[in-house]
Amino acid sequence: MSDIQTRAKEDLEKLRKVLLQEPLTKQQAEMQRNARQMVKDVVSEAINDREKQDNSVSQVLLPVVEHSIQKSFKQQRKELIDYIFPLVGDLVRKYVAASLREFIEKTNDIIESSLSFRGLKWRYQAWRSGMSYAKYVIAQTHIYKIHQVLLIHKETGILLHSASANSVDNENSELISSMLTAINDFVADSFSTHSGGSEQELAEIKTKEFSLYLKQGPSALLVASVTGTISPSAKHQLQTSLEYIHKMYVDELHKFNGDTSTFSVVESTLQACLLEEQKSSQQKNTWLAIILLGAAGLFLGWLSFLYWQASNIVTTFENGLTGQNGITLTHAEISDIRNVEVTVMRDPSAISIEDWMGNQSIDKNRVKVNEISVISLSNDVVTQKINDVLRQFPQIMYAKGRLSIQHGMESQLHTGDVILLESMLRNIPGVDSDKLLGDISHIQNIASTNSIDTNAIQHLLGKLIGEISNIRIEFAVNQSDIPQFEAEKIKIISEKFNKIQIVAEQLNKKALLLVLGTSDTQGTQDRNQMLSIERAENVKNRLVQHGVNASFLQTVAIGQVETNGLNSNARKAIFAIMY
Structure with a gap:
């Protein structure tokens, strides 16, 4: 029974193969033919979904891309440099231009805010920059003129095209290009670094009257004949023009066979490099410096005026208080630019310092007075005090150090008046009461005859x-x-x-x-x-x-x-x- 079942299964399998083998084979062939079309419709979405899932796509592709780039650089180094050269040059130029622009703006701010003359200003800037004064002046003036521009094929040394400000200059262009190529090759062969280092290239040749500036490219070099000191903007123009020529005529440079007529189209590009810069005849506007100098001058003048006024106040105190009864000046000085501080010794009977300053038209707000109260024993002060007392006694007069009764006023004088007068005179410091005792006694005798x-x-x-x-x-x-x-x-x-x-x-x-x-x-x-x-x-x-x-x-x-x-x-x- 089992043998019968086994044979039945085998027969069934043979029948299945006979019936299904051909359709399955056709279906597989059809799927193989349409596999690319089927994958094309979903490959981007599948890669995106898998990358989001575990970042495995980038991990798998990274070694492949790195290996491909390395292989391309090894096998096609020159071609890659030719194509990347204009792009890298433009990127570097933009970065350097931004840095230079920032530096120039800062330098310009320093120059604009300076109040010194141009020569002193430039000396100061040169000192800050660590440059000699002569080099700094040249860098600031950079007066120049580009007389001729040569485009030379780097490999053959053939002059591809030239442009000049004067047609006479073109006569020696072929000779100049040949000599420059020879010199450039000599420098590259003689001064290259050891162990496969980079080759040395000429950048500038100076003579007594002019200079040659060389801009090197992968397939060509641009040479400018210049008198004076070329500006950074002119160098930038030369570099930009060389990059443009490599970008637009890369195939012509690679396949150059000696026919220079192909490069006649670069005439306008070379003409754009014939730059010059002349010294301006107009001086830079210095209104800001003039205004600041004027303001500083006015401020200094105002301070000087205040100091002069304070000095006059000190002089007035020194001269005016000399001989002033009851007041002695001990110290007077200018405490700051506009104010004065004085120290005086003053008798209470003397004129007050405030009143004296008012009489002298002195601004009291500008004077700090340190007053020391003293009793003056000078004859003038004592005489003044006696006269002040006698104003209350019109019957009595004081002259030449003696007291006497006014003529015709004897009857108006009473004993009480004399007693009051004597007491008041004795209270005056410095009064020689003994000297006046006889006068007072005489006056007392006269007053005693009048009834109290x-x-x-x-x-x-x-x-x-x-x-x-x-x-x-x-x-x-x-x-x-x-x-x-x-x-x-x-x-x-x-x-x-x-x-x-x-x-x-x-x-x-x-x-x-x-x-x-x-x-x-x-x-x-x-x-x-x-x-x-x-x-x-x-x-x-x-x-x-x-x-x-x-x-x-x-x-x-x-x-x-x-x-x-x-x-x-x-x-x-x-x-x-x-x-």
Whole structure:
């Protein structure tokens, strides 16, 4: 049974082969014929999908591409160089041009911002560049002219074409090209590096009157005959023209057979290389430098003017205070360009420095005054103080160091006046009271003959008290320091109170000066109370400095004062007399 089944299977297989073999063979042949068409429709998508999947396509192709490029360079090195030469030259030129443009812009900014003359400017730039001054000047001027341009076949040395600014120059073109080829070959053979290094090529030949600039290419070289120093832009033009010729006539150069007529079409290209640059007759616009120089000059002039004014102020102090009664200048200098600092010693009776500067038309804002208070004992100052006292006693005169009664005014002089006068004179430092004692005694004898008018003394006392009571010292908001413009009132109060004490003694009384500090309603009550105390104390201390006995001074803090809408400043120190 098993043999029968085996034979049946074998027969079935033979039958299958007979029936299906031919169609399968035809189908496989058909698929082989259409395989390229079938793959063509999906190959790009398949490669893209596989590359996205695992990057295996690029990994497989990379060694193949590298091997192909290496093989091409080895087998077709010259052809590749010929085709790549114009492209590489253009890329390098663009990169170098960008770098040079940036460098030129920076250099131009430096030149434009310079305020020196051109020669000094160029010396400075040469020093910065590490170049000699002569080379830098040449690089800046680069005046040149290209007289002739030669296109020479590199392999044969034959002159392919030439162009010149003067037709006479073309006569020796063939000879020049032959000599240059020989020299170029000599340099290449004699000075090439060892071990297969690159060959040396000529780039420039200099003579006394002109220079030859050579631009080397794979199949040809371009030679320019130049007088002067050729500019970078002209060299760039030569290089660009050579690359253009290699690009447009690569086949003609490779298959050159000695027929130069083919290259007559490069005439316009060579003519474009006949460049020249002449020195401009117009000077560069220097308005910016002129404006900056003018501004600097005005600024320096203004500083000089301020210094001159300050110097005049110092001179005015030195000359004006010489011989000024009660004031001695110890130091005067210019503290900066425009301000002055002075140090003076001043007697309180002398004119104030502020008033003196006002009389001299000196700007007070430009002067810092350091004042040292002193008592002057000079005769002129003492005489001035005596005369100031005698203004209150018109009955008495002082002349040639002697006191006397004005003629016809003897009856108007009383003993109280003489006592007050004597007390006031004794308070003047430097007064020779012994010398004046006889005069005062004589005046006292005359006054004693007149009856003592108690009512007149009482009236004088009341008048002095009223004058002090009418004086007010005002303060700024939230301030307890005495303002400068109120300082003179302190001196007046001290003088009047000293008189009150003398007059009160004639009535066998003692006088007490009350200093009352007040404040307005702005701020807190505690703060206003504190300001009232500080204002009264500051006035008291200033009165003591002016010679008032502190034991006859009393301070009182009133605090806030309601003005009830009156247009009055409540920030004050007021005065009252008790006796």
